[in-house]
Amino acid sequence: MAESYESQWWVSESFWRKCAIFITAGMALVLVFLTFHTLYAIGAGADAGRVPAYSVINYRIDYVPDEERGHLVPEIGPMVPLFGEVMSEEDAKALVNHGKLTVQARNCMNCHTLLGNGAYYAPDLTKAWLDPGWGNEQARELLMTMFLKDPVTNARTFGTNRKMPNQDLTDDEVRGVIAYLKWMSAIDTNGFPANFETLPQDGPVYEPPSEASEEGAT
Amino acid sequence: MTLGALNYGELSVGKKLAIKYFSVAMVLFLAQMLFGLLAAWQFIAPDFLFGFLDFNVNRMVHINAMVVWLLYGFIGSIFWLIEDESGVPLVGAKIAEATFWVLTLAVVIVVLVYLFVQSGPGETATLWLINEGREYIEAPRWTDIGIVVCMVAIFYNVLATFLKGQWSGISGVLVLDLIALAGLYLCGMFYTTNLPVDQYWWWWVIHLWVEATWEVLVGCIMAWGLIKTLGARRKIVTTWLYIEVALMFGSGILGLGHHYFWIGTPEYWLGIGGFFSALEPIPLVAMVVHSVYDAGKHAFRSNNHPALAWLIAHAFGNFFGAGVWGFMQTLPQINLYTHGTQWASSHGHLAFFGAYVTIVVAFIYLALQKLRGDVWMSGGLVDQGRKWKWALVLTHVGMVGMTIALLIAGYEQSFVERAIGGSTWQAYFEGQMRPWFVEAMWWRMAFGVLMTVGVVLLLWDFLTIGAKEMKPMLEVKSLDEEAEDVQVGEVGVAAQS
Numbered sequence: 001m002a003e004s005y006e007s008q009w010w011v012s013e014s015f016w017r018k019c020a021i022f023i024t025a026g027m028a029l030v031l032v033f034l035t036f037h038t039l040y041a042i043g044a045g046a047d048a049g050r051v052p053a054y055s056v057i058n059y060r061i062d063y064v065p066d067e068e069r070g071h072l073v074p075e076i077g078p079m080v081p082l083f084g085e086v087m088s089e090e091d092a093k094a095l096v097n098h099g100k101l102t103v104q105a106r107n108c109m110n111c112h113t114l115l116g117n118g119a120y121y122a123p124d125l126t127k128a129w130l131d132p133g134w135g136n137e138q139a140r141e142l143l144m145t146m147f148l149k150d151p152v153t154n155a156r157t158f159g160t161n162r163k164m165p166n167q168d169l170t171d172d173e174v175r176g177v178i179a180y181l182k183w184m185s186a187i188d189t190n191g192f193p194a195n196f197e198t199l200p201q202d203g204p205v206y207e208p209p210s211e212a213s214e215e216g217a218t
Numbered sequence: 219m220t221l222g223a224l225n226y227g228e229l230s231v232g233k234k235l236a237i238k239y240f241s242v243a244m245v246l247f248l249a250q251m252l253f254g255l256l257a258a259w260q261f262i263a264p265d266f267l268f269g270f271l272d273f274n275v276n277r278m279v280h281i282n283a284m285v286v287w288l289l290y291g292f293i294g295s296i297f298w299l300i301e302d303e304s305g306v307p308l309v310g311a312k313i314a315e316a317t318f319w320v321l322t323l324a325v326v327i328v329v330l331v332y333l334f335v336q337s338g339p340g341e342t343a344t345l346w347l348i349n350e351g352r353e354y355i356e357a358p359r360w361t362d363i364g365i366v367v368c369m370v371a372i373f374y375n376v377l378a379t380f381l382k383g384q385w386s387g388i389s390g391v392l393v394l395d396l397i398a399l400a401g402l403y404l405c406g407m408f409y410t411t412n413l414p415v416d417q418y419w420w421w422w423v424i425h426l427w428v429e430a431t432w433e434v435l436v437g438c439i440m441a442w443g444l445i446k447t448l449g450a451r452r453k454i455v456t457t458w459l460y461i462e463v464a465l466m467f468g469s470g471i472l473g474l475g476h477h478y479f480w481i482g483t484p485e486y487w488l489g490i491g492g493f494f495s496a497l498e499p500i501p502l503v504a505m506v507v508h509s510v511y512d513a514g515k516h517a518f519r520s521n522n523h524p525a526l527a528w529l530i531a532h533a534f535g536n537f538f539g540a541g542v543w544g545f546m547q548t549l550p551q552i553n554l555y556t557h558g559t560q561w562a563s564s565h566g567h568l569a570f571f572g573a574y575v576t577i578v579v580a581f582i583y584l585a586l587q588k589l590r591g592d593v594w595m596s597g598g599l600v601d602q603g604r605k606w607k608w609a610l611v612l613t614h615v616g617m618v619g620m621t622i623a624l625l626i627a628g629y630e631q632s633f634v635e636r637a638i639g640g641s642t643w644q645a646y647f648e649g650q651m652r653p654w655f656v657e658a659m660w661w662r663m664a665f666g667v668l669m670t671v672g673v674v675l676l677l678w679d680f681l682t683i684g685a686k687e688m689k690p691m692l693e694v695k696s697l698d699e700e701a702e703d704v705q706v707g708e709v710g711v712a713a714q715s
Contacts, residue, residue, distance in 0.1 A: 013387065013453060016460035020391075023464045027471035034490070035418075041484050042414045051414050051482050097411040102340030104351025110274030115481045116558035117417060118353050120631075121261070121273045123646040124558055133643045152269075158647035162264040165272045173340045184413060190488065192480035193641030194554055 044093075052186040054092035057082045057179050060137075060205070061186045063130055063198050071191025079206035082179055083141060086206065092179070099180025102173040111164075114184070116192060122164065129178075129185040130198040137203035141178065148174045219591035222687050226589060232301045232308035232379075235318060237589065239294030240582050242322055244677055246287035247575075249329075251670045253280040258666050261659045275336055278349075278356050279329065284570060285354060286325055291578030292435055293372060296392065298585055299442050300376060304383030310375045317371040324364045328357055345409060352416070354424055355406045362407045369400040387456035391463060392438045399431040414482030421477040428570075429498065429540070430470040436536075436577045437462045437505070440529065443580060444509060447526045448516040449694035458508045465501035473498045479550045480557060488550045495548040499541030509533040521692040522587050522595045524606040524683070528580035531614065535572020543568050543621070555636040560658075561628035568621040571613075582680060590684035592691040600686045609676035616669025620662050627658035 009015050040046065045053030052074075060077035081087065087095065103109070109118040112125050133156060134140040147154045151164035169177065219225045226237065257276040260266050267276075297314070301307055308314060331348055338344030345351065346359040357365070373396055380389045406423035410416050441459045444450040475491025509529060513520075520526040543565040547556040556562070583606075587595050597603075631649045639645020649655060 020463040024467040105344035195640035
């Protein structure tokens, strides 16, 4: 009796060994293929439009409903340069990069989440740039700078007393972190976080200096 | 070997090394508990150690200590079983010894830097020397390189030993899995400005470790443990191992996609990740069936009761912690609201404990039995097994209590902060202030203390179990051997008649 079922193919060691090998190899191949496609699609500024070019920090960014996709998506608006300074793609990348290095060097991810990944002791930073807590577009950069320079005095704990410790950020690091957060808010995250309401953004937009004013200056 | 005494000097090279790895692992286990308690208390009293030992440091040490001690437990287990499994002494013993000390020195330096330097300026040098700032793999780049060198050395020991001795199904799976495990670590060793690309590869390390290669590694350890404690039949255990590998990698490799829902990666990951990760519990069910069936088949007649109890705990803990708790939030429709909330920490706590802590503890009990001279560790111990039983109960009650508390907090957070509040900063803090959340943090703290008491008791038991036993270990026969005995007996009877 025992021998009769042990001779069946579905209990044989060699059958399952082959299954293990072929299934693993097959799945790994599919993953490699998808990885090539995904990396192509999420390059900064790639045509897929999922991850913006770094110079997106020169523009107003919003997070608006998309009826076709059924959730919120980032929207790139008119030019509203960060700190009023129009940047080339290289300069913008350098600034965002400094911000990302700072966020890693100060271990921010062990309190905050970025794109929902990290620790749960402090708010998610995915759309921090668009948070209504900053009041309005005109006040935002100043408030963010003040907060990052001295988060203890300018604490925004909404009654929890869970303050952010002072990270002793330099002015350049603060600018970098804000640029990084602005760029991050323009990443297409398939509607995460849901139901997010952005702060009002109706401030003045950038107008390139006209030739007349340039002449006047010279 | 003397019954009940510490027979460290008489152990083989590989087993001595395993004891060293287990010892460091247990020190780090205690450190993990301590820093977990500090971080848990900061949720209740945010001013506690504020500006001195902040939450991000405590949480980082809490999790890094765990990752490292589990790896130490796995490496120790491999060194413990390798000589028995291959039939020859460990090859490259001096290299293995040096690797242990180098690795341990590196761990000590990293922890000291975490605690006393903590962070640095926003420059590449900080990532190389102080902290990489990426969750779970914060170790600075110099340590990454050191870890890879050590892993290559350990891999050499394992491969060379099996090449010299004999191969088995278990060792074949083990060696291939170690290649994948070490190779995947390389995916976390680079810097890029592009956050979605950063997180894409980061998940290759995190997910493909804990939800694929680590699971297969413990599958190997479990298979060997069942043979040792119960005398389970090797053919059946090996076949099960292959089935588990097929199911684990079949679901887990593309299950990686459940981390690619919201990080900027294309929409097809919602379908692929949702589907394959929903299948991930299946191999864990298979492991429960397998181990419980084996234990029942042998009528729980084991030579090491504590080890078998922790192996069974592993089977169920893995299924509930990794399987059920993961499944609950793995579909994108639900994950949209639970991603990045206390749901994840609820799942993380039960999964790491259930899947990995339990099996390392089981293996340490196997090792201690040998260390004490193959002493009796079945029923009726000198202290009636009170210490190991209470340690088992307290750690499990503590862990389940924490898990439920965190889950309640997670439910509340996903409703108040995510679904209603829309994840703004204000909504986040509103969620953190509701009674369900605040009370859950107190319950988590209380159960965390309970679990710590259990861990201290467990370590005390490790130091003392078997010390006063005078009986040798129970001989367990495999069913193969029993069948042979019966046949011999029948032949004998037939010959007499």
